[in-house]
Amino acid sequence: MHEKSIAQLSAGLKAGEFSSTELVGHYLGRIESTDESLNSFVTVSRDLALQQAEAADRRIRKGNAGPLTGIPVAHKDIFCTDGVKTSCGSRMLDNFIAPYDATLVSRLGDAGAVMLGKTNMDEFAMGSSNETSYYGPVRNPWDADLVPGGSSGGSAAAVSARLCAGATGTDTGGSIRQPAALCGITGLKPTYGRVSRYGMIAFASSLDQGGTLTRSAEDAALLLQAMAGFDPRDSTSAEEPVPDYAATLEADISGLRIGLPKEYFGEGLDPGVGDAVLAAVDEYRGMGAGVVEISLPNTRLAVPTYYVVAPAECSSNLSRFDGVRFGHRCEAPKNLEDMYMRSRGEGFGAEVKRRILIGTYALSAGYYDAYYLKAQQIRQLISDDFRQAFAKVDVIMGPTSPTTAFAIGERTDDPVTMYLSDIYTIAVNLAGLPGISVPTALVGGKPAGLQIIGNYFQEAKLLNVAHRLQQATDWHLAVPEGM
Ligand code: GLN
Numbered sequence: 001m002h003e004k005s006i007a008q009l010s011a012g013l014k015a016g017e018f019s020s021t022e023l024v025g026h027y028l029g030r031i032e033s034t035d036e037s038l039n040s041f042v043t044v045s046r047d048l049a050l051q052q053a054e055a056a057d058r059r060i061r062k063g064n065a066g067p068l069t070g071i072p073v074a075h076k077d078i079f080c081t082d083g084v085k086t087s088c089g090s091r092m093l094d095n096f097i098a099p100y101d102a103t104l105v106s107r108l109g110d111a112g113a114v115m116l117g118k119t120n121m122d123e124f125a126m127g128s129s130n131e132t133s134y135y136g137p138v139r140n141p142w143d144a145d146l147v148p149g150g151s152s153g154g155s156a157a158a159v160s161a162r163l164c165a166g167a168t169g170t171d172t173g174g175s176i177r178q179p180a181a182l183c184g185i186t187g188l189k190p191t192y193g194r195v196s197r198y199g200m201i202a203f204a205s206s207l208d209q210g211g212t213l214t215r216s217a218e219d220a221a222l223l224l225q226a227m228a229g230f231d232p233r234d235s236t237s238a239e240e241p242v243p244d245y246a247a248t249l250e251a252d253i254s255g256l257r258i259g260l261p262k263e264y265f266g267e268g269l270d271p272g273v274g275d276a277v278l279a280a281v282d283e284y285r286g287m288g289a290g291v292v293e294i295s296l297p298n299t300r301l302a303v304p305t306y307y308v309v310a311p312a313e314c315s316s317n318l319s320r321f322d323g324v325r326f327g328h329r330c331e332a333p334k335n336l337e338d339m340y341m342r343s344r345g346e347g348f349g350a351e352v353k354r355r356i357l358i359g360t361y362a363l364s365a366g367y368y369d370a371y372y373l374k375a376q377q378i379r380q381l382i383s384d385d386f387r388q389a390f391a392k393v394d395v396i397m398g399p400t401s402p403t404t405a406f407a408i409g410e411r412t413d414d415p416v417t418m419y420l421s422d423i424y425t426i427a428v429n430l431a432g433l434p435g436i437s438v439p440t441a442l443v444g445g446k447p448a449g450l451q452i453i454g455n456y457f458q459e460a461k462l463l464n465v466a467h468r469l470q471q472a473t474d475w476h477l478a479v480p481e482g483m
Contacts, residue, residue, distance in 0.1 A: 001026050002162040006071055006219040009165055013060055013070045020060065020070030024053040024114050027072045031116065031163050034483075038139050040148075040157040042077045044117035045084050052114040059112055067222050067246075069112030074164040076155050077118040078125055079105050079210070080199040088201045089121040089133040089151075092327045092347030102199025103231045104168060104210050111226035116164050119154030123349045124318065125175055125203045127151045128421040129411065132351040137408055140183060141480040142446060146405035149179030149421075155213045156183040161483045166214040166223050170200060172207045173306050174401070174425030177437035180213055181400035181449025184439045184478055186466065188212045188220045189425075191457050192432035193238035195224075196231030204313035205236075207306075207429040216476055217438065217466035221245035224459060243460045249467040254288025256465065257393040263299035264398030264424055272443035277399045280440040280450040283472055284397075284465075294393060296385040301378050302427035303419055308362050308375035309430070314352075315359030321347060354415070383431040390455045395465055399424055400437040400449030428453055436462045439475045447478070 001023055004012065012018055028046055035041050049072070056070035080086050080098035087093045101109065109115070122132040130138040130153030138153040140146040141161035148157040152169030156179035159167050169176040171189035180187025188211045195210040202208060212223040225245050231237040258281065265274055281291060323329035323343025330346055333339030348356070362371035389396060401421055411418040428435040433456060437449035450469075454462045470476045 002030060005216055006165050006214070006222050007067070009071055010067045014065060020053040020056040020114060021050065023070065024049050024072050024116070027116055027164060034161055035163060037144060038141060038157050038161055039136055040120055040138050040154040040161065040163060041074065041117045042087055042089070042120050042135050042154070043085050045115060048084065049114050049116050056112050056114060066111050068108065068226055071113050071165050072116050073108060073113045074116050074119050074155060074158050074167040075105055076121055076152050076167070076169045078121060078170055078201045079168060080201070081105055081115065081118065084118065086118065086201070087134070089123040089135065090347065090349070090352070091134045092321050094134065095328065096326055098199070100199060103196035103233060104227050105199065107226050108223070113226070119158055119167060121154055122151035123352050124201070124314070125151040125170055125172055126314070126351050126355055128174065128178055128418050129406070130154065131408065131412055132349055134349060139408070140405050141483055142184065142405065145407055147182065147408055149182035149401070149405065151175040152213060153179045156180055156185060156187070159183070159185050159213045159215060160480060162479070166212060166219050168210060169213050170208055170210050171429065172203050172310060173429050174422035176211045176213060177425050177435055177449065177451060178401045178422060180437040182405040182447060184447030184480070186214050186217055186220055186439070186476060187437045188224060188459070188462070189428065189435050190224065190228065190459050191238070191434045193236050194240070194434070194457065194459065195227050196234040196237045198231055198233040202317040204310040205317060206313060207310060209429070216470050217436070217463045218249060218470070220436070221249055221463045238457070240457050245460050245463055248460050248464050251464050253284070253465055253468050256284065256289040256395065258284055258289050258291045259294035259389050259393030259396045260291060261294050261296045261299065261389070261396060261398055263296050268402050268420065268423065269399060270403045270443070273399050273403060273448045276441040276443050276448040277397070277450050280469060281397055283469055287468060287472065292393060294389045294396070296389060296427065298378065298381045298385050299427060302382055302430060303423055305375045305378045305382065305430060306426045307358070307419060308371050309379065311355040311359030312362045312372050313359070315356045315363060318352070318356055379430045382427050386431045386433060395461065396453040398451055400451040401425070404443050404446035404448055424451060432456070434459050434462055436466050438466045438469060439478065441475055442478060
């Protein structure tokens with residue numbers, strides 16, 4: 001059953017070939033036998049999953065099932081789940097049980113999806129390799145010595161190893177697209193505001209966006225359909241109507257104008273990854289798309305700009321974890337200050353502390369204009385680059401990440417190299433645009449991703465363009481050995 005896509009599973013459930021209870025039991029069995037080595041789940045909510053599966057089976061029998069009813073999914077452990085631990089990959093929240101569901105979780109639940117559990121992640125979504133998690137690194141199903149990417153590495157590994165039919169993730173600077181690329185799956189980061197952030201633990205509020213990790217664009221369309229749309233509980237969620245994503249998946253793409261930014265194919269790009277990306281672009285040429293070279297001149301400023309904006313926002317967001325109301329509290333505090341200091345000192349890991357320090361420094365009196373304000377101005381220039389590009393092209397294509405998956409431990413002592421893993425994804429968050437990573441040809445036996453960037457709220461176009469590639473090629477069907 002785990003070979004099937006969400007669309008195929010949905011058809012099988014409706015036709016009575018198997019029940020959701022059987023399907024969920026099958027996936028729980030796979031998690032039990034495989035995940036000890038991968039470490040992709042922090043929590044498996046077995047009893048709840050079986051209850052939800054029974055409810056789904058009743059709904060299917062009554063004939064009012066939707067396309068996600070009974071489908072087993074996993075949520076990144078950054079989304080609050082009522083009654084189930086939400087750790088955000090941190091010791092700080094190791095004891096935290098949220099009293100409510102994130103909007104994304106409740107919408108998928110209302111659509112009938114079954115939650116198998118919560119996936120491992122970099123601590124507070126800060127990382128590109130899943131090595132900053134309090135629960136230990138996640139391993140890449142393609143090769144256990146390699147990282148799965150991050151920060152949604154648990155979700156990416158679980159989907160890639162077929163431990164769930166699809167998963168959710170969040171992307172602040174690349175955390176859906178980069179692990180999707182490194183694990184050989186499809187990762188969609190929607191337009192900022194497309195999916196509600198309510199109940200999604202905040203890292204950098206002006207950049208964070210929830211999205212999907214799936215085996216195909218078609219599956220991503222099904223999940224996004226249920227997740228997207230205005231939420232009165234999130235003041236930054238967009239009041240844009242949600243189109244029918246499945247309806248336009250097959251649309252003809254001849255005449256599509258593809259822009260290839262010259263800055264995305266220069267120094268730092270692994271030549272094998274570059275060739276794999278160009279092989280996908282050639283497929284599009286064969287489908288009648290036109291390809292032009294474009295320029296995004298401020299690309300080199302994206303990573304430094306992000307590493308002012310994101311830490312600044314995180315230093316403010318993470319000030320709520322003080323040991324007072326929830327989360328980790330140190331033993332026997334001597335006084336209030338001691339409690340704050342030791343609770344935060346013990347609760348947060350090294351990368352989170354590094355970001356809080358950078359952010360607090362950048363926001364301190366006298367430095368605000370020099371750093372945060374400056375970064376916001378450059379952010380505008382980066383958005384303008386995209387605006388100009390989209391006057392000439394319909395979509396922008398390039399690599400998702402400069403290399404394939406790297407070894408566990410290889411970049412942990414070198415934060416700058418680690419930060420450069422997101423060189424092609426970060427600008428998209430700074431501009432608030434949607435992007436999708438789809439698997440292209442394997443490079444030395446390892447997955448590589450093609451990134452497709454669209455204009456604001458053009459998720460339907462991205463899914464259409466990605467789906468057409470997945471109809472023409474079988475790169476997305478490659479599965480790690482033994483999975
Ligand atoms: N890797 C980037 C970081 O470490 C992006 C993380 C993310 O998108 N959540 O901040």
